[in-house]
Each structure stands twice: as C-alpha cells, then as structure tokens.
Amino acid sequence: MVSKSPTNPLVMVAQALFYGLFAVIIGYFSTSPDYHHLDPDTALIKLSFSTQAEPVGECRERTPEELAKLAPNMRAAKICPRERSPIRVSIDLDGKHLFEGVAPPSGLSKDGPSTLYRRFEVPAGEHTLSVKMNDNVRISDFNHVREEKMTLKPAQILVIDLRKDRGGIFFE
C-alpha cells in the first residue's frame, strides 16, 4: 500500500486516477447510452381532446306551475339537464381499426369536460385517416366525422383534436 502522504507521487497519481474515474462515470451516464425513443421511420398520431359534450337530454320550457313554485329570482323559463354525454371515438387508419373508446364526462355530476389522450405509433408514409366522434347521446350515429388522405413524414407528430370552435374534429 502506498504512503498516506499527500505529496507522495503514487498517492497523487492514484488520486488523479480515481477523480478521473469519477468524472468518466458522471460524464458517461450524463448523455449515454443513447435512448431510442421511437423508430426513426415511424410517425406519432396523438389523439387529445378536452371538451364539453352535449347535454344528455333536450332543454324544455318550464310549466307555469313549476315557475310559480320557484323563488322569483330563480324563474328561468328554460331548464336543461346538467349531465353531459360521453364522447365516443372511433379511429381507422387505412381501413383498419386503430382505436375505439369512450371519454366519460368528468365531475361528480358528470357535467365537466370529457378528456382523452392516446398516442399511436404508425409507419411514416401515405395514409388514410378516418376519425369519428359522437358527443351527443341523443344521436345514435357519429355526429363528427373527418377522413383525410395524408403523408406522414418520419418523426412527425399529428394531433387529432375536437374543438367545436374550429369546426369539430381537426388534424394538426
């Protein structure tokens, strides 16, 4: 074993070696090994929406008897159900089924927005993307539909969103 004297050349060399080893361990794992997150020839389709669906029932006019039972300041003529519809989603890619799911309304009274987030890895290239959604339980079929031919570049992210202020389903 070497002498403990800090001026001993062997001690200094040994210290330098261990400091070097420490640096190598810190430096290496700071960036290596590489992480291959996704295949470079793939694209990513993200389904992401957070929106309030339609009420589960129709609004109706209150009868005069119903209005009379209410306090004067509460006598709104129209009453609507508070609960919102769940949002049904169906996605096809090149005629093949990619996803089907339901986003229930949030909140204890089910009156909050429905949210959904999913990601799908697909091969880059030309595709036909068909997205259907229903946000109204009073309609049996899908009331929002969008189908589009597109070319997805490698490493591209395509977002499918539902925004009624932007005309329903849109791709970005």
Added chain:
Amino acid sequence: MQRIESFFDEIFGAAANPWRHLGALGFYFLWIALATGIYLFIVLDTGIEEIHTSIEYYTHEQWWLGGIVRSLHRYAADGLVLVMLLHILREFLYGRFHGFRWYSWITGVPTLWLVYASGIGGYWLVWDQLGLFSAIASAEWFDWLPIFNTPATRNFLPGVLTDRFFTLLVFLHIGIPLLLLLALWVHIQRVSQSDVFPARSLALGTLAMLLVLALAKPTVSHGKADLTMFSPVLHIDWYYLFIHPLMYATSPGGLWAIAGALTLLLLILPLLPHPRQGPVAVVDPPNCNGCRRCFVDCPYGAITMLPHPDKPGHELARVHPELCASCGICAGACPSSTPFRSMDKLVTGIDMPQQPVGALRAEMERKIAALRGQVKIAVFGCECAAASSRLESGDTAVLNLMCSGLLPPSFVEYALRGGADGVLVTGCREGSCAYRFGTRWTEERLNGRREPHLRPSVPAERLRLAWADRHEMSHLKATLDDFRQHLQTLGADEKRPRAYTPRRIVQHG
C-alpha cells in the same frame, strides 16, 4: 464496504475519503449547482422563442464562461444524484436506518423526490428536443393520476404554450431547490456538527474534476423543441431522466407503482424488526457539575443543559432518550469519570447503565492485577472495530468498550500507575466510527487537544493508538506485537508513572 473505505483511506486520507463523506459531497454538489444556477438565471431569456437561443448563445459563443458554467451546473447536478444514491446504499449496508437514526432516514426520503423534481425541471428549461420529450413524458406520467381536469399533456400541443410557461418553470426550478435545502436542513437536525462541506482537498479535487469534465465534454443541447416532430434518438441524462424510458418500457401506472413501492419501502425500513438499542445515558445530578463537555461531544445532539436544581449558578446535563445513540461518548467526556476518585463505588456525572465507568474501573483493576509476564499491557478496545478481545493473553488485559469514545483519558494513566507497562487504545478508523466522533474525540483527548485530556506527565512511549476496522485484525495484532517489543526495550522504571493505589488492586486481585 469497510474494505473499500480502508483502501480509499490510503489514497485520500480519512478526512478527504469520498466514501466517508458522501453526504458532504452531496451538499457540495448542491452548492455548486446553486452558485452556477445564479449566473444561468441572469443570462437566461425566458421567452418561448428566445429561451433556446439564449442557452445556445452562452453555450457556444460564450463557451469560456457561460458554457463552462452550464456544464458545471449539469455535472454537479449529476454528481449530486450519484453521491446521494451511494450515500443511501452505504447507510443501508451499515444498517444505519433504525433506532435513534430513524429520523434522519425518514427525512431523507422526501429529499430524493425533491432532487429529481429539481433536476428534471432543469431539462425542460433548455427547451430542446430532450426537454420537450421529458416534459411530455412527465405530463403523461402525471396524467395517469386523476388530478387534472384538463390533461397536462395538452399543454404541449402546438399553439398552447406561452412565455408564461417558462416563467413558471424558472420559478419552480429555483423554488424546488430551495425547498430541497429546507428538507436537507431538516434531514441533518439530529446530527451535531453536520458534515455539509467536504475537506478542502476533497472539495478542490472535486471542483477540478468537474472543471476538467466541463472542458473535455461541454454540455450541449439537442435541437430546438418542435411540437410537430419527435426526436427518435435522445442523449438522455440517465441520472435524472431514466424514469421516462422506464415508463415507456412499462406504463405510467407501472412507474407510479415502482416509485411508490420504493418510497414506501424506504419509509418502512426503520419499522422493520431490528436489534434493540441498549439503554441510554443516565445523568447523576450530584456528580454533574454542568461543565458542558458531554453536551459538546455528543454526536447526535442528545444532551441539553438545564439549570442545576441543587447547585445554584451551575447547569445540569439532560439526556433526550429518543435522540441518544447509547454510545457512551458522553461518559468518556465527563471529568467525573476519572478512576482516581477515591470512592469505592465510582459514580460519574453521566454514565451508561450497560457499561458504567465504575464497573470498568473494577474490571481494569482485576484484569491488570492478574497479568503475568515480562511486560503487562492493557488494551482498551471498541466493540465496533477489530475484535480486540482476541488479543487477550497472559500478559495482555483487554477491556472492550461500546465505543472507544467511552474511554475517559485518565484511565490510561490509571492503568499505567496500577501495574500496566503500556496501554494500547484501539477503535474504528477515523471516519469509520459507528457513532461519528468516537475515534476523533478519543485521539484528541489522548493527544491533549480536547477536554478532558490525558495529563502531559503520562509518557507517550507507553501509550499506543491503533485504529483498525473489523477486517483489520492482523494489523491490530501486528501493532500489539510491535508495541510489546517496544515496551521490552524500555527499562522497568524508565519514564514510568509512579504506582498508585496498589492496595486497591490487591484487594480486587
């Protein structure tokens, strides 16, 4: 573990041995990260378009200052994780997580989360493809919890982010490390004279190492974050960002399960069955003069001083049982522990019920009186160190202490004046003491640098110190043999303290 640490002692010395000061190194890396962070905060532009550009500017254009500071910031943060994990592993392997140590162990667990929260947020701030990846992966992880009305991942859709996001990030990246500092302050509350800065040589060596690393491998960014593209290959920092690959290899719920289970495991470790701790120190008010030496020397702050009820103007030591490590260092510090006191039943100011100073004196007198041989040696050993009891022989009496710090220095003189030709004091290596300061205080007391000190009239030739861990029994034996030979070369009366109370020893013998 002790073998590794002993090996590093030979190279770095115990005071600068990184294995023995992992906690201090962790603090040091944090200090460096905080100091470099101040500069980075000054030059950072938090606009969504400008943040990446400003970082690129000081990384490349101002590499000689900003680039080095950024690299130091990054590597110090990485070093913090590395030494923190080693610190946890070391304390676990030594079994230092239960009994009186439960508090330090439990309060250390939240610091793990805070270190990771601080570090991961720092990667987002760079706002390159790696930062974006980390931000989205973290958001996907947190979205698994039913706590957000709108998924956090929606913040990273095109057109959603604003400058305010980065202002918030900067606030968090400063606030969370400050919380970490607070948590660390809580973490070391039950440790007196905390090791929050390493020895100068270790500090300088570590800083030089970081500087060389910063110059040899400067930290650089990935390409600017693009919300419409992902980066298939990422040079991720595995110290912090390993959780993202782990999540994609399992699931967000799986990662919560792993993180939760590990946290829970760390938290319940102190509650698992473990050896019972011995009785705590007991104060004897009539023999306590309030000198404060036990208060100063206690490694765990388990002693406070109160006004003495019977001696006006004096103080009285008070032991807090929940903090006491039962090491006996306080008994070794008490001036009333001197064996020269004439009372038949020696009672000291603060004592250990399982190894009272009075019983130690009686045992020493009995064993020394029974010694036969050319030279008679008294060995004061430590239960935590090399097994000194194996040194016992016809000419060698061994008194095994709970900690070498329990030894009142006057016992050395008493042994020499009571018939021993030499005294060997052994214990754990410096920095290896199970109770932190046992070895250091003992050495300082025997060298006259700490109270109560060994009287200068005691001949140094007849005292030998040998610090040896459990695996260094051969070193201890060799030291004893060498000491025995050395004593044989001394004349019988040469530099020998005058005999004392031979009558007492005869009585016990």
